[in-house]
Amino acid sequence: xxxxxxxxxxxxxxxxxxxxxxxxxxxxxxxxxxxxxxxxxxxxxxxxxxxxxxxxxxxxxxxxxxxxxxxxxxxxxxxxxxxxxxxxxxxxxxxxxxxxxxxxxxxxxxxxxxxxxxxxxxxxxxxxxxxxxxxxxxxxxxxxxxxxxxxxxxxxxxxxxxxxxxxxxxxxxxxxxxxxxxxxxxxxxxxxxxxxxxxxxxxxxxxxxxxxxxxxxxxxxxxxxxxxxxxxxxx
Numbered sequence: 628x629x630x631x632x633x634x635x636x637x638x639x640x641x642x643x644x645x646x647x648x649x650x651x652x653x654x655x656x657x658x659x660x661x662x663x664x665x666x667x668x669x670x671x672x673x674x675x676x677x678x679x680x681x682x683x684x685x686x687x688x689x690x691x692x693x694x695x696x697x698x699x700x701x702x703x704x705x706x707x708x709x710x711x712x713x714x715x716x717x718x719x720x721x722x723x724x725x726x727x728x729x730x731x732x733x734x735x736x737x738x739x740x741x742x743x744x745x746x747x748x749x750x751x752x753x754x755x756x757x758x759x760x761x762x763x764x765x766x767x768x769x770x771x772x773x774x775x776x777x778x779x780x781x782x783x784x785x786x787x788x789x790x791x792x793x794x795x796x797x798x799x800x801x802x803x804x805x806x807x808x809x810x811x812x813x814x815x816x817x818x819x820x821x822x823x824x825x826x827x828x829x830x831x832x833x834x835x836x837x838x839x840x841x842x843x844x845x846x847x848x849x850x851x852x853x854x855x856x857x858x859x860x861x862x
Contacts, residue, residue, distance in 0.1 A: 631769035632780040634797055636789055639804040640818045646786055649814035656806040658841045670696040672709045672781040678788040679715035688725045706732045714763050718746035727753040737768050765791050786816045794822040801848040
């Protein structure tokens with residue numbers, strides 16, 4: 628039995644690998660059918676994690692939107708939506724952000740040690756602030772989440788978080804959706820940054836599924852031996 632959750636990374640990007648545009652306007656990289664697929668995956672998870680930059684930039688709610696899926700979770704004795712988690716170095720987060728303001732679910736903020744007290748003063752009324760180390764140690768974070776009952780964790784970005792999970796070899800599965808256009812602006816954020824990744828030219832990741840969803844394509848990669856035994860999409 629592993630001491631960390633099954634970790635599923637989920638990302639949408641342009642053909643040239645960008646997560647957004649360089650402007651403040653949100654770039655829609657998916658379509659309604661794929662948004663519904665993501666909602667289904669969310670409903671199968673115990674927790675959803677995003678980085679602090681994603682909370683600030685996208686102001687996500689991170690909720691299961693389909694009422695039937697919410698009802699099914701409640702019928703299983705679960706909250707309507709998964710636990711919400713963010714990771715931050717500076718704790719420069721707005722307590723009125725949608726991440727904190729929506730959903731009757733637990734919210735966790737893993738914060739760098741030197742900013743924990745600041746984070747608790749700022750966010751303590753809307754979330755549980757946890758000392759994640761200096762800097763935040765994602766390996767320890769995943770183990771701590773396991774002790775809190777999280778067996779299936781969905782990581783929705785952004786690029787820094789994806790890079791950290793992948794380079795630490797903490798990901799079991801990757802859902803990568805490719806949108807049919809280019810961004811072509813190096814000022815924009817990419818899917819991942821520089822790093823030493825476990826999958827390199829000499830060690831290829833296993834492509835487990837390719838699925839067309841309207842005008843986007845889903846590439847599903849198996850990133851660990853746990854992939855086959857931990858597919859819980861129908862839970």
